[in-house]
Amino acid sequence: MHARDPHACHDFAPARTRRDALRTLGAGFGSLALGGMCADLSAAEAVAGPIAAGSRTHHPAKAKRVIFLFMHGGPAQMDTFEEKPRLSKDDGKKLPPRPGALKFNDASSTLLGSPWKFRKYGQCGKAVSELFPHVAQHVDEIAFLHGMHSRGQSHGQAVCMLHTGSDNLPRPSVGSWVSYGLGTENRDLPSFISLAPPSNHGGPRNYGPAFLPAEHQATAIGRAGNLGSGSVQHLAPPKSLSEQRRADQLELLADLNADYSGRIEAVAGAEDPAVEGAIRGFELAHRMAGVAPEALDLSRETKETQALYGVGEKPTDGFAKQCLLARRLCEAGVRYVQVSTGYSWDQHGNLKKGHADNAAKVDQPIAALLADLKRRGLLEDTLVVWGGEFGRTATAQGKDGRDHNPSGFTMWMAGGGAKGGVCHGSTDEFGAYAETGRTHMHDLHATMLHLLGLDHERLTYRHAGRDFRLTDVAGRVVREVIA
The missing domain is CATH 3.40.720.10 (Alkaline Phosphatase, subunit A)
Known part of the structure; x- marks a missing residue:
């Protein structure tokens, strides 16, 4: 399989676009983190690779x-x-x-x-x-x-x-x-x-x-x-940062990224890979903040x-x-x-x-x-x-x-x-x-x-x-x- 459109393999026609979600998320960005927004998107977008539309693999896999x-x-x-x-x-x-x-x-x-x-x-x-x-x-x-x-x-x-x-x-x-x-x-x-x-x-x-x-x-x-x-470095926000202040920062960041991405797409006719990568990175970082500390905590082992x-x-x-x-x-x-x-x-x-x-x-x-x-x-x-x-x-x-x-x-x-x-x-x-x-x-x-x-x-x-x-x-x- 090859991807004729490098980004099409990641777009599975969710109910709303990431740009719309980022613009309308508002104060919920801080309280629910970005995971709440992603829950509204197609699950396939969050987890699938480019061959997900078929059998997920070219042939039966022995390893995951x-x-x-x-x-x-x-x-x-x-x-x-x-x-x-x-x-x-x-x-x-x-x-x-x-x-x-x-x-x-x-x-x-x-x-x-x-x-x-x-x-x-x-x-x-x-x-x-x-x-x-x-x-x-x-x-x-x-x-x-x-x-x-x-x-x-x-x-x-x-x-x-x-x-x-x-x-x-x-x-x-x-x-x-x-x-x-x-x-x-x-x-x-x-x-x-x-x-x-x-x-x-x-x-x-x-x-x-x-x-x-x-x-x-x-x-x-x-x-x-x-x-x-x-x-993971810089994953957790500074302890001195209040929840409301963090929510404000995240909302501003989401709006700026979405606006810039929209302008690039309007001019070039396609998404900017660097901007989309940055947006996806911020999305993942916010989701990680809730689960990574536990996954990385070796003290939980016997x-x-x-x-x-x-x-x-x-x-x-x-x-x-x-x-x-x-x-x-x-x-x-x-x-x-x-x-x-x-x-x-x-x-x-x-x-x-x-x-x-x-x-x-x-x-x-x-x-x-x-x-x-x-x-x-x-x-x-x-x-x-x-x-x-x-x-x-x-x-x-x-x-x-x-x-x-x-x-x-x-x-x-x-x-x-x-x-x-x-x-x-x-x-x-x-x-x-x-x-x-x-x-x-x-x-x-x-x-x-x-x-x-x-x-x-x-x-x-x-x-x-x-x-x-x-x-x-x-x-x-x-x-x-x-x-």
């Missing part, structure tokens, strides 16, 4: 929502989830030359064996590094993609490729495409929330809508791996659940709160939640300490997220995706580091229709290059959309004279990892 766990910096595949005995055996030897292979920045040609041992887990017998003993307990529910490869040897390129499908040009993020395609399950919360998103390597581009309508931008909470207060994730404990507390919050947001109806570590997985040196510290922070919280989703009946229709922007080299950089490697790495998926206990593809015997089951980043995105019931070739948006899509002109669904 996504939690993406972003390991910023690039974990090493051969030190985490893909055992390479030959690499350990040939530690200190030279990597055999490979015609046409990507030349890395400063990596030597000397092989560096993994400093961690691997054990087999689960009925599937999957080998997992001792870095991830908690996640290893869930291998029978995980589909491992060992033949991943991507574009972008630098972090800036690769991070944007992972989040937007483009390593150079501004494009809508994955979460924005999901929001655009499916809308929200809860009209009082954003459909896309990014927890502690990167402040570098693309920054807001990684959770922005680019040319999609502005309401599909993520609401960001925290930054650079730090959740901060865990609240002590047992908090302990399961590692809340209040070192070193897990920070990432544990993000994972627990992600589960709460999914329960509340958010379509796409991104959870980010800080820029910490980039071990050009001191690999053993760096990866050990990073894994200790995230292993228990991730395993707890999978277990908690499962026991609540949410894992079945919640797709959890784990990975970084690329992997690491099989050869050493300096004494004990690894360089960037977009030519072969591992990501994994669990729940939401992903087939558990399977490994698709592999890198070569040293872990250097994707060799079998090669899966490009476009393929991963196509598969994620497919599990959500969206056809990546049909979910398009017309911009600058052509139809754009998340996967550009490539991408295939990796059916081998679909249950």
Whole structure:
């Protein structure tokens, strides 16, 4: 499906227009908030994506929502989830030359064996590094993609490729495409929330809508791996502001926005996307004010659940709160939640300490997220995706580091229709290059959309004279990892 009129997909002929509602709302704006006005509008306008007029999805969906766990910096595949005995055996030897292979920045040609041992887990017998003993307990529910490869040897390129499908040009993020395609399950919360998103390597581009309508931008909470207060900034009005004063301000703001939007439409013959996005943003903010504080309140969780994730404990507390919050947001109806570590997985040196510290922070919280989703009946229709922007080299950089490697790495998926206990593809015997089951980043995105019931070739948006899509002109669904 593509939207010939970029805004028609959001207009379902409500009983009255937003502009009329904004102009006539009056004093009720403050006492009832904007949610009262929206209740008078068609419910479809509040929750539906552009394919709502049909079956809501292009094909039956296996997943309703996504939690993406972003390991910023690039974990090493051969030190985490893909055992390479030959690499350990040939530690200190030279990597055999490979015609046409990507030349890395400063990596030597000397092989560096993994400093961690691997054990087999689960009925599937999957080998997992001792870095991830908690996640290893869930291998029978995980589909491992060992033949991943991507574009972008630098972090800036690769991070944007992972989040937007483009390593150079501004494009809508994955979460924005999901929001655009499916809308929200809860009209009082954003459909896309990014927890502690990167402040570098693309920054807001990684959770922005680019040319999609502005309401599909993520609401960001925290930054650079730090959740901060865990609240949405500037959502609540100042305590010094009286209810009547707030009502007056909101009424004036609504009138100004409606008047300006009407004048633009009268001249241009169409709504101004920026103004409409701002109006929708204010509408959502007022609806959020009544429900977001409860959804974001981790103190409502039992002590047992908090302990399961590692809340209040070192070193897990920070990432544990993000994972627990992600589960709460999914329960509340958010379509796409991104959870980010800080820029910490980039071990050009001191690999053993760096990866050990990073894994200790995230292993228990991730395993707890999978277990908690499962026991609540949410894992079945919640797709959890784990990975970084690329992997690491099989050869050493300096004494004990690894360089960037977009030519072969591992990501994994669990729940939401992903087939558990399977490994698709592999890198070569040293872990250097994707060799079998090669899966490009476009393929991963196509598969994620497919599990959500969206056809990546049909979910398009017309911009600058052509139809754009998340996967550009490539991408295939990796059916081998679909249950």
